[in-house]
Amino acid sequence: MPDVPLQPPAKHAIDDGMNVHSASPSTTPTVRERVIAAAIELFARDGYFQTSLPDIQQQAGVSIGAIYRNFASKDELAATVYDLVLDAIGELFRVNLDGRDDFLERFRGLLSDLFRLTEERPELIEYALYVKHREISQEIGPVCSSEPFVYLQARVADAMRRKQLRSGDVVVTTATLMGPPLRLIQLSLDGLLRPPLAGTVDTLIDNARRALAP
Amino acid sequence: MPDVPLQPPAKHAIDDGMNVHSASPSTTPTVRERVIAAAIELFARDGYFQTSLPDIQQQAGVSIGAIYRNFASKDELAATVYDLVLDAIGELFRVNLDGRDDFLERFRGLLSDLFRLTEERPELIEYALYVKHREISQEIGPVCSSEPFVYLQARVADAMRRKQLRSGDVVVTTATLMGPPLRLIQLSLDGLLRPPLAGTVDTLIDNARRALAP
DNA sequence: GTCTATACTCAGATAGAC
DNA sequence: GTCTATCTGAGTATAGAC
Numbered sequence: 001m002p003d004v005p006l007q008p009p010a011k012h013a014i015d016d017g018m019n020v021h022s023a024s025p026s027t028t029p030t031v032r033e034r035v036i037a038a039a040i041e042l043f044a045r046d047g048y049f050q051t052s053l054p055d056i057q058q059q060a061g062v063s064i065g066a067i068y069r070n071f072a073s074k075d076e077l078a079a080t081v082y083d084l085v086l087d088a089i090g091e092l093f094r095v096n097l098d099g100r101d102d103f104l105e106r107f108r109g110l111l112s113d114l115f116r117l118t119e120e121r122p123e124l125i126e127y128a129l130y131v132k133h134r135e136i137s138q139e140i141g142p143v144c145s146s147e148p149f150v151y152l153q154a155r156v157a158d159a160m161r162r163k164q165l166r167s168g169d170v171v172v173t174t175a176t177l178m179g180p181p182l183r184l185i186q187l188s189l190d191g192l193l194r195p196p197l198a199g200t201v202d203t204l205i206d207n208a209r210r211a212l213a214p
Numbered sequence: 215m216p217d218v219p220l221q222p223p224a225k226h227a228i229d230d231g232m233n234v235h236s237a238s239p240s241t242t243p244t245v246r247e248r249v250i251a252a253a254i255e256l257f258a259r260d261g262y263f264q265t266s267l268p269d270i271q272q273q274a275g276v277s278i279g280a281i282y283r284n285f286a287s288k289d290e291l292a293a294t295v296y297d298l299v300l301d302a303i304g305e306l307f308r309v310n311l312d313g314r315d316d317f318l319e320r321f322r323g324l325l326s327d328l329f330r331l332t333e334e335r336p337e338l339i340e341y342a343l344y345v346k347h348r349e350i351s352q353e354i355g356p357v358c359s360s361e362p363f364v365y366l367q368a369r370v371a372d373a374m375r376r377k378q379l380r381s382g383d384v385v386v387t388t389a390t391l392m393g394p395p396l397r398l399i400q401l402s403l404d405g406l407l408r409p410p411l412a413g414t415v416d417t418l419i420d421n422a423r424r425a426l427a428p
Numbered sequence: 429g430t431c432t433a434t435a436c437t438c439a440g441a442t443a444g445a446c
Numbered sequence: 447g448t449c450t451a452t453c454t455g456a457g458t459a460t461a462g463a464c
Binding site: 245276277278279280283 | 430
């Protein structure tokens with residue numbers, strides 16, 4: 001995956017959100033874009049500390065000097081990538097969860113998108129969810145407190161107010177919603193899940209509804 | 215995986231279970247034991263790659279030479295620690311899930327123990343669940359395929375046969391059971407969960423029962 | 429067996445040619 | 447702006463005294 005735009009798969013906005021190409025729609029990717037794409041892939045596959053700048057240099061097909069012209073340090077590169085990926089995920093959350101109709105139906109849409117993204121761009125999800133960003137930089141807070149998850153909690157609280165979800169502790173309810181799909185994503189990334197993730201959405205939503213509907 | 219056992223003394227194997235001090239109940243810990251204890255703490259807190267042998271040396275109060283007399287390499291130390299920790303967790307699973315009475319009541323016991331362990335020995339849980347062991351050594355498989363989780367899936371399948379759980383995909387059902395508590399553990403380790411984990415057990419089991427009971 | 433001092437490797441980062 | 451060559455420091459691992 002050299003030049004890695006997030007091609008517009010559908011109505012959803014992953015594309016722009018994650019479009020690593022700043023403003024060049026289908027031109028040859030810039031050095032910066034190539035470096036970012038390589039970093040996502042290698043950081044997710046081998047981990048941050050086991051990915052050296054020479055590795056990135058080779059994968060991106062640029063020189064060390066060019067990398068340092070675009071990023072002050074390896075850390076800053078990682079932070080940039082983190083922000084980009086989290087923005088993309090955040091967009092997915094917002095596109096799906098906005099609205100007032102039945103919360104669990106909106107949530108179903110989110111799961112479908114997350115699962116699709118896991119299968120199309122596993123390195124992206126791997127990077128967002130399972131790279132230990134705190135090890136890289138203490139500046140970065142834990143994923144759980146990142147914008148998408150905070151947003152999700154707000155929507156859960158809102159759904160409770162609207163009696164679309166049983167009242168209860170927001171944190172526990174959110175964990176009950178996201179825990180199972182995240183676990184399946186992890187299994188899928190580890191290659192331990194045979195069938196496609198998409199096939200589990202109905203069951204997950206059914207379970208969530210029994211557990212959490214008022 | 216030589217000495218440093220975690221004997222299962224009482225019915226709950228934790229306290230002494232993870233007693234790094236091997237067969238010597240209250241003797242001065244050996245070098246090996248001190249190194250292992252330091253490694254668990256530092257690997258979990260700072261990550262494997264950001265923990266140097268001088269760090270471990272200092273924390274354990276031993277010399278580099280002594281470390282290398284007990285472990286062939288930093289990798290081997292990590293692998294040893296991993297096995298020990300996973301054995302302890304596995305014991306927790308077995309102690310709680312053995313038996314034939316209502317599965318979800320047995321599962322409740324497991325959650326209580328896991329949560330207690332998370333609060334008493336967070337570095338242990340952190341190390342078992344969230345250190346990316348595959349980055350350290352490709353020899354080590356993903357946590358999800360580790361002995362405790364495989365065992366859990368077997369018990370879930372068994373509970374389905376006994377009509378204690380609704381029939382369905384074993385992997386999805388297991389994810390539905392473990393996903394929420396694991397997520398709460400993650401939040402707790404990140405310091406984002408105010409109340410004690412133990413207080414969530416009842417809700418988690420209630421949710422699981424509604425979702426998964428026949 | 430445990431220690432200290434040291435060798436070796438390779439990472440991240442920089443300088444200066446083009 | 448991009449490259450190659452090089453510096454510097456950290457970290458793993460070893461050698462050899464005690």
